[in-house]
Amino acid sequence: MPETLFKVFRGEGAKGELCEYPVEVTEGMVVLDAILQIQARYANDLAVRWNCKAGKCGSCSAEVNGKPKLMCMIRMDELPLDEPVLIEPMRRFPHMRDLVTDVSWNYEINQRIRPLKPKPREADGTYRMQQEDIERIQEFHKCIECFLCQNVCHVMRDQQVQEFAGPRFLIRIASLAMHPLDTLNRMKELKDVFGIGYCNITKCCTEVCPEDIAITDNAIIPLKERVAGAFYDPLAWLWRSLTSNSK
Amino acid sequence: MESYEIKEHDVLVIGAGGAGLRAAIEASAQGVSVGLVCKSLLGKAHTVMAEGGMAASLSNADPRDNWEAHFRDTIRGGKYLNNWRMVEIFCQEAAERVNELEEWGALFDRTKEGLIAQRNFGGHRYPRLAHVGDRTGLELIRTLQNHGIHQGIDIYMECCIVDLLKDRDRVCGAFGFRRESGQFIVFHAKSVVLATGGLGKIFRVTSNSWEGTGDGHALAYRAGAELIDMEFVQFHPTGMVWPPSVQGILVTEGVRGEGGVLKNSEGRRFMFDYIPEAFAAETSDTEEEASRWLSGDPEARRPPELLTRDVVARAIRSERLAGRGSPHGGAFLDISGQRDAEHIKRKLPSMYHQFKKLGNLDITTTPMEVGPTCHYMMGGVRVEPETAMSTVKGLFAAGEVAGGLHGANRLGGNSLTDLLVFGARAGFHAAKYSREPGDAAEPSKELLKKMEKLALDPFDPERKENPYALMADLQETMELHTGIVRTSDEMEKGLELLQALKLRGERVHVEGNRQYNPAWHYALDLKNMLCIAEAITLAALKREESRGGHTREDFPESSDVLQKVNTFIREQNGIMYHEHREREPMPEHLNKLMNLPLKKG
Numbered sequence: 001m002p003e004t005l006f007k008v009f010r011g012e013g014a015k016g017e018l019c020e021y022p023v024e025v026t027e028g029m030v031v032l033d034a035i036l037q038i039q040a041r042y043a044n045d046l047a048v049r050w051n052c053k054a055g056k057c058g059s060c061s062a063e064v065n066g067k068p069k070l071m072c073m074i075r076m077d078e079l080p081l082d083e084p085v086l087i088e089p090m091r092r093f094p095h096m097r098d099l100v101t102d103v104s105w106n107y108e109i110n111q112r113i114r115p116l117k118p119k120p121r122e123a124d125g126t127y128r129m130q131q132e133d134i135e136r137i138q139e140f141h142k143c144i145e146c147f148l149c150q151n152v153c154h155v156m157r158d159q160q161v162q163e164f165a166g167p168r169f170l171i172r173i174a175s176l177a178m179h180p181l182d183t184l185n186r187m188k189e190l191k192d193v194f195g196i197g198y199c200n201i202t203k204c205c206t207e208v209c210p211e212d213i214a215i216t217d218n219a220i221i222p223l224k225e226r227v228a229g230a231f232y233d234p235l236a237w238l239w240r241s242l243t244s245n246s247k
Numbered sequence: 248m249e250s251y252e253i254k255e256h257d258v259l260v261i262g263a264g265g266a267g268l269r270a271a272i273e274a275s276a277q278g279v280s281v282g283l284v285c286k287s288l289l290g291k292a293h294t295v296m297a298e299g300g301m302a303a304s305l306s307n308a309d310p311r312d313n314w315e316a317h318f319r320d321t322i323r324g325g326k327y328l329n330n331w332r333m334v335e336i337f338c339q340e341a342a343e344r345v346n347e348l349e350e351w352g353a354l355f356d357r358t359k360e361g362l363i364a365q366r367n368f369g370g371h372r373y374p375r376l377a378h379v380g381d382r383t384g385l386e387l388i389r390t391l392q393n394h395g396i397h398q399g400i401d402i403y404m405e406c407c408i409v410d411l412l413k414d415r416d417r418v419c420g421a422f423g424f425r426r427e428s429g430q431f432i433v434f435h436a437k438s439v440v441l442a443t444g445g446l447g448k449i450f451r452v453t454s455n456s457w458e459g460t461g462d463g464h465a466l467a468y469r470a471g472a473e474l475i476d477m478e479f480v481q482f483h484p485t486g487m488v489w490p491p492s493v494q495g496i497l498v499t500e501g502v503r504g505e506g507g508v509l510k511n512s513e514g515r516r517f518m519f520d521y522i523p524e525a526f527a528a529e530t531s532d533t534e535e536e537a538s539r540w541l542s543g544d545p546e547a548r549r550p551p552e553l554l555t556r557d558v559v560a561r562a563i564r565s566e567r568l569a570g571r572g573s574p575h576g577g578a579f580l581d582i583s584g585q586r587d588a589e590h591i592k593r594k595l596p597s598m599y600h601q602f603k604k605l606g607n608l609d610i611t612t613t614p615m616e617v618g619p620t621c622h623y624m625m626g627g628v629r630v631e632p633e634t635a636m637s638t639v640k641g642l643f644a645a646g647e648v649a650g651g652l653h654g655a656n657r658l659g660g661n662s663l664t665d666l667l668v669f670g671a672r673a674g675f676h677a678a679k680y681s682r683e684p685g686d687a688a689e690p691s692k693e694l695l696k697k698m699e700k701l702a703l704d705p706f707d708p709e710r711k712e713n714p715y716a717l718m719a720d721l722q723e724t725m726e727l728h729t730g731i732v733r734t735s736d737e738m739e740k741g742l743e744l745l746q747a748l749k750l751r752g753e754r755v756h757v758e759g760n761r762q763y764n765p766a767w768h769y770a771l772d773l774k775n776m777l778c779i780a781e782a783i784t785l786a787a788l789k790r791e792e793s794r795g796g797h798t799r800e801d802f803p804e805s806s807d808v809l810q811k812v813n814t815f816i817r818e819q820n821g822i823m824y825h826e827h828r829e830r831e832p833m834p835e836h837l838n839k840l841m842n843l844p845l846k847k848g
Contacts, residue, residue: 012762028490028605040715044766045759049287051456054496054601056385057291073604096427097763107289107396107404115397116352127349128361134354138379141354141386145290172393179352 004076005084006034010046014095019043020084025076032060032071035087035099047098055210058146062099063088068148068208092151103147109169112193118181129180140175140219142211143168149205149215155198165194167205167215174219177226187230196223251695252425252432256282256401257681259421259436260674261408262463264292265384265663266646267442268391269670270677274440275398277678282434283395284403284423286458290392293444293456294666297384298499298597300366300376301667302660303341307358308365308374309545314338315840316372321661322841323525324370324555325625325654326795327810328476331833332632333652337661337668344667345377351394353386355379366594367504368659370555372529376660381499381597387663406432408462409702409771411439411470412690417640418470420690422698426768429761431699435689437681440635440673441467441628441644449776449783450621450730451722454486454497463648465775467628468782472637474816475650477779478786479625479796481657482731484559486620488577493605495620498580498598500659502615503552505594506541506585509563509578510614511571517578518551521562526554541585557656557795560619564731567618577618583611619731623662625653625796626786629815634680635673638817641680645673651813655795705770710756714769717751721776724748729784734801738788745784749777785825786814 002025007018021042023034032050039046050060053072060071065079065086079085093101122128149167150156156166165173173194177186190196203216213219258274260267263285271283285292306312317338322329345363349355355377356364365374379386396402408423412433420435443463447455468474485498503509511517522530530551531537537550552559563578573579582591588611592599595610602608602615627650628637635643646666653661705714728741755770792806793799812827833841 026491029492030605033492039765040719044713044715044757045764047763047765051287051291051458052293052296053456054296054493055604056382056597057295057456059287059291075605100763103288104404110393111396113393115394116350118350118352125346126362129354129357130361131357134357138354138356141379141389142382143389144295144385176352179354181349181352 002081004081006038007084007086008035008038008046008099009088010043010098012097018086025081029076030072031064031069031074031076031079031085031087034076034085035071047096047100049100056144058144061090061146061148061151063090068151070146070148070210073210090147090151092157093147106145106147106150106168109165110172113169113173113176114184114186114189116176116179116182117184119183127181133180136218137175137178139213140171142213143171144211146210148208148210152204152208154200154202154204159198161195161198163193163195164198167220169194170196170199170223171213171215171219174223177223187227190223191227191231196220196227199224249431249699252430253435254282254401254432255435256280257437258282258440258674258677259434259438260284260440260442261421261466262286262292262442262444262646262648263289263402264294264442264444264646265387265391265666266670266673267292267440268388268395269667270440270442270645270674271400272391272395272398273671273674274678275400277675279678279681281400282403282436283400284406284408284434286405286407288404289402290388292388293459294384294388294663296454296456296497297387297663298381298497299368299501299504300378300383300660301345301387301663302368302371302375302658303345303377303664304338304375305342305345305363305365305377307362312373312375314341315843317341317375318837319840319843320371321658322654324656324658326656326805327654328794328813329654330632330651330830331837335837336632336672337652337665340668341664344664344671348387348390351390353390355386366501367549367553369500369503369553369559370658371660376504378501380593381501381595383663387666403432407768407771408466410698411466411642412694413470413639414688414690417685418642419688422695424702427763429764429767431702433690433695438641438643438677440677441642441648442646442670442673443648445624445647446776446779447621447623449721449725449780451726452486452495453621454483454495455621460772460776461624461779462772462775463644464624464627464782465778467637467639467642467644467648468778468816468818470639470642471818472639472642473629474627474782475629475813476626476655476786477782477816478790478814479655480621480783481556481623481625481796482560482619483622484556484563484619485580485617486622487606488573488616488618489575489606496601496605497620497622498615498617499595500556501595502580502582502598505582505591507552507580507582508550508585509552509559509580511566511578512573513571517566517571518554518559518562521558521565522551522554523558530554555656555658557798560731561798563618573616575616577616579614580617581614583613588612623647623657625655625657626650633672634676635669636676636680643673643677645669655797702771705755705757705767707756710754712751712754712756714755714757714766714773717748717755717773718769718776721748721773721780725780725783729780729787732798732800733787734799735788738784741784742781742788745777745781752777781823782816785823786816789825789827790814
């Protein structure tokens with residue numbers, strides 16, 4: 001069996017070093033297999049998150065040779081094996097141990113998004129929705145919350161803006177704002193609480209999405225247009241200021 | 248003794264997949280304080296892996312469907328071993344539980360009329376599965392998660408439970424630790440809901456994630472609860488078989504629901520050769536009829552690929568043993584000859600992606616290679632049908648960890664609905680129980696100290712056993728001795744080997760410290776895995792017949808006598824005790840449903 005060298009970041013609280021391990025490469029192997037092999041053979045206490053090993057749970061996000069990936073979905077034969085394979089934790093999030101980072105901030109943002117407030121059912125007790133009207137939102141619902149988009153977003157990496165929800169949660173808000181049953185107007189919080197204006201459409205999020213969700217084109221840009229329409233369109237502004245007293 | 252983090256709740260829910268989330272939501276709606284413990288991050292539980300859909304007789308795709316037909320199919324699929332009262336409740340409440348998800352934001356695929364679309368699946372007489380492409384589980388868990396986080400539930404992520412706490416005969420909490428810090432946490436609770444899912448990880452080839460270590464089964468057993476039907480493990484007929492690193496990953500039954508066919512190395516659609524007599528009346532016997540069914544002819548009978556999972560898994564194995572298997576020991580599953588590429592990508596997007604990425608194969612043009620993989624545990628904690636309470640006071644169970652609903656074989660699509668129906672019931676009744684008078688004492692210091700010691704024993708430097716090696720040996724033992732086809736000799740050998748593994752389990756050693764140390768987590772999981780491996784093997788050895796997911800080479804026929812009994816396991820004086828007990832006969836109003844004539848379209 002061919003062997004290749006892995007360099008895996010190990011340590012606690014951002015203090016650590018790259019440790020070298022040999023990996024026996026078998027046919028069809030993915031990077032997560034290599035990490036689990038290292039764990040079983042050489043480093044029993046190597047901390048790593050993983051669950052489904054099939055690209056469906058979004059747990060095993062890491063930086064593989066500097067690129068943000070799901071480790072369970074990169075085959076070893078996609079990588080140049082004549083040089084060491086570099087495995088590091090996601091950079092954006094506070095480091096905990098080895099390949100595990102503190103992603104709790106994402107859960108806090110999600111908590112701040114108001115849940116769906118559905119309109120009443122039809123007289124026959126059903127909800128009627130046409131497939132073509134929900135297809136776009138079904139695309140957003142494919143999100144497996146791997147947080148790779150949050151990890152690479154420039155606004156979050158470089159500017160460290162606190163009032164910016166990040167691409168993952170902008171698509172979640174989009175999935176609510178475009179939901180045929182939702183009755184809430186979410187434009188004000190999109191602008192003020194979730195900071196959609198900060199996104200400068202570099203599409204880094206879209207590029208790393210393992211589910212191929214067109215985050216920027218299908219969610220963020222349409223939301224930006226709606227927010228612009230609601231707050232920066234002079235006619236709409238005039239209308240709002242004339243009618244605001246009547247509420 | 249170190250100081251513990253102490254949390255108090257009326258209801259503690261252990262496990263945050265579909266059943267746990269649904270239970271927590273329902274308990275919280277009753278106005279009590281609820282704690283929800285998840286072993287991983289929220290939303291990562293094994294429920295995300297469910298693909299095909301959730302069964303409910305909404306009758307949107309075929310007006311002939313109703314709860315009675317669903318009842319009949321579930322009992323027939325379970326080979327008559329199911330708890331009929333659970334099945335009755337399940338089929339009657341399924342539609343309401345599925346519909347309610349829409350109010351919480353779920354978006355199922357639609358019919359032309361704009362209603363929830365339903366797809367065909369094995370063993371269901373009518374198209375019955377509400378679905379979202381082939382990622383229904385993700386939709387379910389995300390919907391419950393995003394609804395649940397606004398219900399005032401306290402969520403403990405990456406937290407493992409080591410054991411339940413009891414005060415005399417009732418449960419009063421749980422002892423666990425935070426994975427991140429390794430610090431212990433003690434939960435005081437008036438009732439506890441187990442929603443820990445399955446145990447596939449005790450087998451080598453499985454569709455389950457690392458979390459599926461039978462924790463709830465073992466926690467309940469150690470707390471004195473009774474387990475039921477532990478011999479019934481479902482081997483899903485279609486897991487990936489190649490390349491080796493993906494062996495066992497699930498290929499949804501939706502592939503066959505959408506028209507996929509199984510072929511052997513000679514290109515023959517072999518399922519026509521394996522139609523059981525009891526299903527002959529409703530199964531196509533020619534390819535011509537099967538293809539009429541696929542094009543929507545209501546007079547045509549269902550293709551044999553949609554027989555129940557136990558039948559299909561055994562057929563694939565027989566073909567392989569007869570030398571007609573695929574190159575890597577499975578069978579060919581082909582959808583490319585039945586549907587066009589666009590349909591396949593729309594209805595089975597994850598399967599398309601999974602094979603393209605992991606297997607270098609385009610399922611719109613090429614057949615997949617598939618073979619059986621350990622997928623689901625039919626057996627589990629014995630519960631009261633109405634309340635989901637176990638035989639221990641204050642201890643409830645819902646979802647895969649509970650037993651009884653699915654009998655000897657679960658129909659695809661019935662699991663997701665199970666999570667909702669019995670998750671909600673367990674949550675409701677656990678909340679109700681928590682309000683009943685009766686003061687449970689706090690756990691004694693001695694008990695906590697004992698638990699702390701047991702949990703920390705693996706750090707003892709005198710110990711030498713590697714948890715990863717032990718786990719691999721356990722998986723191999725179960726695969727070989729209590730796998731898809733069983734014999735008495737093999738299982739007796741298996742029980743001996745398990746005793747030896749248990750001794751090794753007492754010497755498991757963990758290096759490093761307590762902070763996010765997977766070796767330590769595995770060492771503690773192993774205790775649960777060894778316990779349930781023994782329960783499964785013992786139950787399987789004692790059932791001397793073949794039925795559903797339990798296939799005995801030495802007893803190939805089903806027995807009329809054993810059809811009437813279920814297997815029960817509990818701890819008695821430190822020993823694993825088993826017995827067969829007769830089920831109460833099905834009442835007339837349900838019995839007559841079993842003979843309902845097939846309605847014509």
